[in-house]
Amino acid sequence: MIDFDDLVAAISALQRSDLEAWIHEEMVVPRQEAGALLFTEMECARVRLICTLHYELEIDVDTLPVVLSLVDQLYEARQKLRTMTAAVTAQDKSVQAAIIAAIRPDGGSSEAGKS
Amino acid sequence: MKDPYETLGVKRTATEKEIKEAFKKLARKFHPDLHPGDKEAEGKFKDAAGAHDLLKDKEKRRRFDAGEIDASGAERPRERFYRDFADSPPHAAQDGFANNEELEEFLARAFAGEGPRAQRTFRARGQDVSYVLPVGFLDVANGATRTITLPDGRALKVTIPEGAEDRQTLRLKEQGMPGFGGGPAGDAYVELHVEPHPYFRRKDGNIHVEVPVTLKEAVLGARIKVPTIGGPVTMTIPEGSNSGTTLRVRDRGIRNRKSGQRGHQFISLKVVLPAAEDPELIAFLKTWRPKTEQDLRKEMLS
Numbered sequence: 001m002i003d004f005d006d007l008v009a010a011i012s013a014l015q016r017s018d019l020e021a022w023i024h025e026e027m028v029v030p031r032q033e034a035g036a037l038l039f040t041e042m043e044c045a046r047v048r049l050i051c052t053l054h055y056e057l058e059i060d061v062d063t064l065p066v067v068l069s070l071v072d073q074l075y076e077a078r079q080k081l082r083t084m085t086a087a088v089t090a091q092d093k094s095v096q097a098a099i100i101a102a103i104r105p106d107g108g109s110s111e112a113g114k115s
Numbered sequence: 116m117k118d119p120y121e122t123l124g125v126k127r128t129a130t131e132k133e134i135k136e137a138f139k140k141l142a143r144k145f146h147p148d149l150h151p152g153d154k155e156a157e158g159k160f161k162d163a164a165g166a167h168d169l170l171k172d173k174e175k176r177r178r179f180d181a182g183e184i185d186a187s188g189a190e191r192p193r194e195r196f197y198r199d200f201a202d203s204p205p206h207a208a209q210d211g212f213a214n215n216e217e218l219e220e221f222l223a224r225a226f227a228g229e230g231p232r233a234q235r236t237f238r239a240r241g242q243d244v245s246y247v248l249p250v251g252f253l254d255v256a257n258g259a260t261r262t263i264t265l266p267d268g269r270a271l272k273v274t275i276p277e278g279a280e281d282r283q284t285l286r287l288k289e290q291g292m293p294g295f296g297g298g299p300a301g302d303a304y305v306e307l308h309v310e311p312h313p314y315f316r317r318k319d320g321n322i323h324v325e326v327p328v329t330l331k332e333a334v335l336g337a338r339i340k341v342p343t344i345g346g347p348v349t350m351t352i353p354e355g356s357n358s359g360t361t362l363r364v365r366d367r368g369i370r371n372r373k374s375g376q377r378g379h380q381f382i383s384l385k386v387v388l389p390a391a392e393d394p395e396l397i398a399f400l401k402t403w404r405p406k407t408e409q410d411l412r413k414e415m416l417s
Contacts, residue, residue, distance in 0.1 A: 042200035049148045049197040057143055071148065075201040078151055081222070089221050096221070103225045 004030070004037045007044060013055045014047070021061075022050060027068055119166030119179070119186050127180070131171070138167035151202040152219070241292035241301035245284075248273060248305050252312035255279045256322075256344040256369055263305070273305055278320070278369045281309040314342060320378025321368045325385050328352060333386045343367040343380050350382075358386040 008016050022028045023037070028047055030037040039047065050068070053059045059067055088099055120127050123137040141163040143149075150156035169186065170176050178184045248263060258277030262270050271290055279285075284306045291301025316323045326341050336354035340347045343364060350364060361383050368378025389396065 041195070042197070045195050045197040045200055052142070052146065052148075057139055057146070071197075075151060075198070078202060085221050100221075100225050 001031075001038045001040055002044065003039070007039050007047060010044075011048060011051055013051055018054070019047065022047070022064075025065060027065060117162065117166075117186065119169050122162045122166040123170070134167065134170050138163055138171075148197045148201075151198040157196075239295040239298045241289075241294040241298065243301040243304060244291045245304040245306065247308055249308045249310055250275055250279075251310055252315060252317075253344060255281075255307065255309050256315075256317070271303060275307065276372060278372055279307055279309075281307065283307050315344060317369065320371055320376075322378065322380040323383065324380065325383045327385045327387045328356070330386060330388060333357065333384065341382055344369070352384070356384050358384060360384045 002010070004019070008014055008019060019028070023030065027050060028039075028043055030039045030043055032038075049071075050064065053067060054061065054064060088096060091099075120129070123129075123134060123141065125133055125137045129137070142160060145156040145160040145163065147153075147157040147160055166186070168175075169179060175184065179186065244265075246263060248261060250259070250261065254261070254275055256278070258279075259275045261273045261275060263273060264270055271287065273285065273287070275285075284304050287303040287305065289300040290303035293300050314324050322344055324342065326339075328337070328339065331337075332339060332352055333356050334354070336356070337352045338349055339352055340349050341364070345367060348364060348367065350362065352362070356362075361381055364380040364382060366377040367380040370377045
């Protein structure tokens with residue numbers, strides 16, 4: 001966990017006022033403790049991502065929330081997919097094969113035949 | 116480590132702006148945080164970022180160009196991307212899945228046949244391009260090949276079909292801008308602008324031309340040489356041919372591409388008096404009494 005000033009110092013391209021604006025827009029959500037803003041490693045990585053999008057890829061400040069929202073949705077969907085996949089892989093092999101057969105466009109005939 | 120210019124796909128003479136633009140394009144395509152779970156994208160992004168780090172620094176670029184340093188200085192230290200956190204399995208450790216591979220493998224089996232994202236998403240046909248090609252009258256009449264040089268330095272051979280029309284557009288398949296991600300190139304469209312000819316005029320498949328003849332040739336008849344689109348031919352002027360008489364030279368027009376049949380050439384005669392003064396002709400005409408008196412302007416004046 002590092003605080004606001006350390007983060008600004010750690011990323012050379014990052015402008016103090018930009019980070020303030022991003023926090024205000026809730027693109028980044030640091031933890032508040034005793035009046036200080038603290039960033040987890042994950043939040044730091046998110047700030048670096050926003051820096052890349054904004055400073056290097058020149059994505060407009062008005063477009064940033066759209067991009068971030070889509071990125072968040074992508075990760076959320078992947079999390080759900082993982083959770084479900086974990087549940088599936090915990091099942092018996094024959095159940096897994098049946099699920100694969102139902103997913104695959106060709107009917108997964110070769111998989112289904114094995115079980 | 117690959118050549119950084121090659122990695123970014125720019126020329127060695129590229130400006131700073133071109134280098135930045137090239138990097139931006141690749142970064143947009145391959146930024147790992149926009150491609151969770153895609154190892155290939157991460158590799159490509161790292162190469163591009165490394166190449167960009169080297170080339171954006173004037174001093175480093177100069178030293179690389181001079182051969183003082185190699186591209187290995189361009190490799191980036193391992194960066195912790197957002198996806199390393201956001202894309203970590205929620206309960207992986209607790210559930211006994213020490214790594215994601217088992218899950219990924221199941222997903223790969225379930226969705227086999229759906230290729231990696233990057234390739235599919237960014238496969239696109241190249242842009243079409245259009246050009247205007249001025250061509251000579253005879254090139255179109257007889258067919259020809261021309262070479263045009265494209266802005267990117269490529270030479271493009273254009274076959275002008277025999278009998279092509281003015282403003283006709285030729286489509287050259289996949290000769291346009293290159294495609295993305297293995298997509299096909301766009302098409303090139305070439306519009307023909309036919310330049311007028313000093314003597315020949317075209318009307319559909321036929322050629323019209325005005326041919327001057329002397330007074331003597333017109334009155335007495337003659338064998339004369341006339342131009343055609345395929346070269347000169349000899350023809351007979353019948354006795355007593357007047358100005359405006361139209362003669363036909365068969366099958367000397369433009370070949371119809373569908374039927375293979377050629378059009379004709381129509382020759383309009385124009386009687387021309389001797390350029391220099393001719394005392395004998397003058398003396399003859401002074402004493403000449405035509406057998407039939409003609410009143411040529413009667414109709415116009417009535």
